[in-house]
Amino acid sequence: MSLQSIEVRKLTPTIGAEISGVDIAAGISNSQFEQIHQALLDNLVIFFRDQDITLDQHKDFGRHFGKLHVHPQPSVPVEGHPDVIAVKADENSTRVSGQYWHSDVTCDLEPPMGSILHLLEVPENGGGDTLFGNMYAAYEALSEPMRKFLDGLTAHHDGEHFRPRTSDTSKEFPRAEHPVVRTHPETGRKALFVNRIFTTEIVGFSKEESDALLEMLYRHIEKPAWQCRFKWEPNSIAFWDNRSVLHNAMWDYFPQRRFGYRVTVCGDKPY
Ligand code: SIN
Numbered sequence: 001m002s003l004q005s006i007e008v009r010k011l012t013p014t015i016g017a018e019i020s021g022v023d024i025a026a027g028i029s030n031s032q033f034e035q036i037h038q039a040l041l042d043n044l045v046i047f048f049r050d051q052d053i054t055l056d057q058h059k060d061f062g063r064h065f066g067k068l069h070v071h072p073q074p075s076v077p078v079e080g081h082p083d084v085i086a087v088k089a090d091e092n093s094t095r096v097s098g099q100y101w102h103s104d105v106t107c108d109l110e111p112p113m114g115s116i117l118h119l120l121e122v123p124e125n126g127g128g129d130t131l132f133g134n135m136y137a138a139y140e141a142l143s144e145p146m147r148k149f150l151d152g153l154t155a156h157h158d159g160e161h162f163r164p165r166t167s168d169t170s171k172e173f174p175r176a177e178h179p180v181v182r183t184h185p186e187t188g189r190k191a192l193f194v195n196r197i198f199t200t201e202i203v204g205f206s207k208e209e210s211d212a213l214l215e216m217l218y219r220h221i222e223k224p225a226w227q228c229r230f231k232w233e234p235n236s237i238a239f240w241d242n243r244s245v246l247h248n249a250m251w252d253y254f255p256q257r258r259f260g261y262r263v264t265v266c267g268d269k270p271y
Helices: 030-043 055-063 135-140 144-150 207-221
Strands: 007-010 017-020 045-048 084-089 114-121 130-134 154-158 175-179 181-183 190-192 199-202 227-230 236-241 245-249 258-265
Touching: 007 030, 017 030, 030 045, 030 236, 045 227, 055 084, 055 114, 055 258, 130 135, 130 236, 135 190, 135 207, 175 181, 190 207, 199 207, 236 245
Parallel strands: 017 045
Antiparallel strands: 007 017, 045 236, 084 258, 114 236, 114 258, 130 227, 130 245, 154 175, 154 199, 181 190
């Protein structure tokens, strides 16, 4: 039986916490699930170390939080596991997934609630950190007139312009329209919800106006003031809440190898 209580150590005052006292391979109890869930809501992204888990254990852990998401166009699919994607970079890579600030698959009508990434291999000389940004804090730091202006606006999200070259071009990426400021369905807090990978335009504005507004928001969102940075080790896990967090995987280790698996939990329609 796994330990019942977990420890939560904050990485920064604004975002991120490392969790200990959990052995994911052994399965988590209801009480541990509740504590982990609360730690995720409180810290937006949580980290675990030394978790030597199989794909099935990874998926079982994810299923505690909801149905598993099937990516519409995985760059590196995993045979026999449509609900898992591989995250892989090596000397042959021309791009890597997760590069540039984004929330996962926001082109979906119901974008994922959370993503759980388990890395097995990390670059041997360092690098390959992932940065996470708190989108409640980014929203709250805007001036009141700007918050009022953004509330009620919507934006188009589309995966086509970032389509992986290896993807099946007979399949289309989904497209969706989402609020620029979404309300988190569990905390009730407002968060900015646009990102460089998927957002294409703010609805109702000219292209010039929309581009300028989005660029202003991207620069604001990407400020270090509301970020934490996670340094990976083999068997580390990061679990982020896509409803309140953007992330950016640093590709600063070419030609070295970085490899792992991501299980993604389904979410609901942003409002
Ligand atoms: C991702 O966006 O899922 C990848 C993040 C990472 O590789 O750190």
